[in-house]
Amino acid sequence: EDGDVASLADVIEDPVPLVVIFNKKKHDVSLPLSAKMAALRLEIQRLTGVPPAMQKLIYKGAPKLDDAKTLRELGLSSGSKLMLVGSTLDDVLNLEVPPPEQLKDDKPQATKEPICKQKLHQKVLDKGVPEDAIPGIRNAKDSLPDVPLSGMVNKSGGKVRLTFKLELDQIWIGTKERTEKINMSSIKQVISEAIEGHEEYHIMALQLGTTEASRYWIYWVPAQYVDAIRDTILGK
Structure with missing residues (x-):
């Protein structure tokens, strides 16, 4: 009726x-x-x-x-x-089923030390909060601002800017050298974890392929935008 x-x-x-x-x-x-x-x-x-x-x-x-x-x-x-x-x-x-070895590799994840304690990431974090970082707010959830998110760094310590092009279904990752235009639908997962001692910021990884090696790491992401970034990329 x-x-x-x-x-x-x-x-x-x-x-x-x-x-x-x-x-x-x-x-x-x-x-x-x-x-x-x-x-x-x-x-x-x-x-x-x-x-x-x-x-x-x-x-x-x-x-x-x-x-x-x-x-x-x-x-x-x-x-x-x-x-x-x-x-x-x-x-x-038509989704491919991952080989058993890959599934095995994924299981120990849960018992691993926090991301921010791993040597690879500690090197970047030890340099401290970037001077131009957007102020982070712990335990807050804000919508994405209308302007690009800046003041973050990548694995090599270079400045990173994120621009969300919703009309193109793309996220643009801008560095000093170039801008990578990535289709959001190609990002399999968004991983994030609060940085110990600076919980108002997170480490975030965009899973661009099937292995850990295909993660694009971003540091000093303001905590209040983490959920909005994840939901926008994964379309939650």
Whole structure:
């Protein structure tokens, strides 16, 4: 019955154009703003093949779009752009199963010493908080700012700036030498840990491949942005 009521409301109101960006392609969708998010997800499945359960939709950095709410309640309007991160069923079925040796390597992780105590990272941390670091706030959760995040360093101690290009589904990692443009959907995992003695900052790693060697390490990430970075990249 609820469905009938919703469809009656949809008939009364004109559809508006929306844009869904998936794998760098734009998909045009038209729905009334009185339609529920669940209806938009079904339309997106028709266009992209990504089932609703696997859709991670990002709109203006909002962490979660509630299926039971209308598009209007979620702040969407004519011409709004949403970013879709997700896998089609074919993608999921074709996932490679890691070899047993790799699984074995991953298990001891839990018993390892804290990341900040490992020699590789201690060398970077011993240089102290960068002068231009953004002030960190422990136990806080803030949305990503509109400007790039700067004042962090990489493994070689070089300055790092992170820019989130949601419309391209990319994160840009800028150093003095160059800017790496990475598709967020290619980042398998985001690892982070508070820095002992400086808990207002974290060490963070972006997992770009399947092994530990393919992690891009970033130091002195302000604690208040850690969750927002992870959710934006992984599309939570």
